[in-house]
Amino acid sequence: MLERVLNAFLDNMTLLKRKSIEAVASRRPARGTRTRGEAPAREEKRMTPRFAPVTFSEMEGVRYLHFGTEWVQGAMRLRKPDAIELEYAQQMMAWLLFLSPSVEEFHVVQLGLGAAALTKFCHRQFSRARVTAVELNPAVIIAGRSMFGLREDDARLTVREQDAWDYVMDGTHAGAIDVLQVDLYDATARGPVLDTTAFYRACRRTLKAPGVMTINLFGDHDSFPKNIERICDAFDNRVLVFPEVHDGNVIALAFNGPEIDVSWEVIEARADVVEKTTGLPARDWVQKLRAANARQEERLKI
Structure with missing residues (x-):
């Protein structure tokens, strides 16, 4: 299972070269929640997360984590994977x-x-x-x-x-x-x-x-x-x-x-x-x- 997910990640890995200006919504209504005009349900369900894509880039021996934009969410130097890079x-x-x-x-x-x-x-x-x-x-x-x-x-x-x-x-x-x-x-x-x-x-x-x-x-x-x-x-x-x-x-x-x-x-x-x-x-x-x-x-x- 992990191997299949990893392969999917690698297939979609992108080197991010320009800034994305699109803000991704962080939440959306769960199935079964009301939309305008609907009668109230017996029980309101909690909002379920909607996540931005997890993407990666590599430069000069450092691998970076992104959430679909150029903003860096974490980093690892490949030759020192246990060190804190940033x-x-x-x-x-x-x-x-x-x-x-x-x-x-x-x-x-x-x-x-x-x-x-x-x-x-x-x-x-x-x-x-x-x-x-x-x-x-x-x-x-x-x-x-x-x-x-x-x-x-x-x-x-x-x-x-x-x-x-x-x-x-x-x-x-x-x-x-x-x-x-x-x-x-x-x-x-x-x-x-x-x-x-x-x-x-x-x-x-x-x-x-x-x-x-x-x-x-x-x-x-x-x-x-x-x-x-x-x-x-x-x-x-x-x-x-x-x-x-x-x-x-x-x-x-x-x-x-x-x-x-x-x-x-x-x-x-x-x-x-x-x-x-x-x-x-x-x-x-x-x-x-x-x-x-x-x-x-x-x-x-x-």
Whole structure:
């Protein structure tokens, strides 16, 4: 079955060379729902997803994931399939400056699988951590496993075909997650598809204390200020942001739990350890966070 699906993917794989300006509708009425003029049914059925096509491109040894447009939804260097290729995705791991994944029952959750870079990295790098990925589009999950090297589920790895909203609203996940990595974009890639204050408050409820949410936002778009405002509201203004990187991505970190009051020298020492053990540019993270956040220049207090 997987081989047949993979062959279908390969038959339709397209090198995307020009920008598509068509926004694909993300949802449509399910069969049996009412149209105008019809009598109400006994029970309204939930809207079922309508997904943009999953497509791929390759350039200079890097394979990219797209949802039918030129916008990049994830990437993998073919010679380093377990590395995190894109800078903004590397910055999604900046929670490592504040939390250690070596503690017992450490749980990392990824909302939005993309090319599975973060999920693969956490599963491989942190041998004691549980890693869960939540992805609504089954084709993205298949692409992750057939085109981007995502392993099958095991004792520490779980990939769930589920709406991220439903996952964070599930009360069984309250206070159960150490790190929540949020990267939820549709085909147009201009802003998160879940961006309400209610969603961000639900995200916070899933976190342990201490716990950290990292989120990919689009700085060069009117969705950015409203998302920052809503995240700050949900997390009591305990939010740090990175400077904007390639293609407008801005990564934000939001904190749950005890107040952090520490010198940057301590954070820099932690960054040295992270960089040596993971290969991630953690010392660069410290410099950028220190420079980009007001009133945090001398000491991190949040």
